[in-house]
Amino acid sequence: MVATPIEIARAATAKAASLLMWQKSMADPPGFRRDMDKSRLAIRASRELLKRLRHRYSDDVARGWEDADPAPVAVSAFQADILRSAFRAIVKERGVPECQWRDLAEALVHDLTECERIEPALVDWIVSK
Numbered sequence: 569m570v571a572t573p574i575e576i577a578r579a580a581t582a583k584a585a586s587l588l589m590w591q592k593s594m595a596d597p598p599g600f601r602r603d604m605d606k607s608r609l610a611i612r613a614s615r616e617l618l619k620r621l622r623h624r625y626s627d628d629v630a631r632g633w634e635d636a637d638p639a640p641v642a643v644s645a646f647q648a649d650i651l652r653s654a655f656r657a658i659v660k661e662r663g664v665p666e667c668q669w670r671d672l673a674e675a676l677v678h679d680l681t682e683c684e685r686i687e688p689a690l691v692d693w694i695v696s697k
Contacts, residue, residue, distance in 0.1 A: 641681040652694045669695045
């Protein structure tokens with residue numbers, strides 16, 4: 569099959585465009601370096617933020633031990649239903665054995681409330697079939 573002059577011109581134009589893009593990408597290392605420097609600065613800033621959050625969290629935990637009777641954290645019925653749905657989805661997706669269900673439910677409640685004292689009845693309800 570013989571190519572028409574229009575097809576040849578389109579192929580040449582496409583080839584020229586790809587060569588120009590390649591040449592431009594090779595000629596722009598300062599832009600690449602600038603973008604990499606910005607990424608490094610963002611990563612460094614996020615690491616510093618994580619350090620501050622960890623430090624603040626450790627201070628809050630230390631204050632929590634100082635309190636003799638911390639205030640209870642209430643879990644609404646809506647939150648409890650979401651916890652139960654999340655628990656069931658995790659068990660189904662990951663195939664968690666039944667012997668680990670209570671630990672998983674306690675971990676979910678702990679993540680929501682950030683409270684060490686968890687109501688056993690709530691865990692029982694979440695784990696129930």
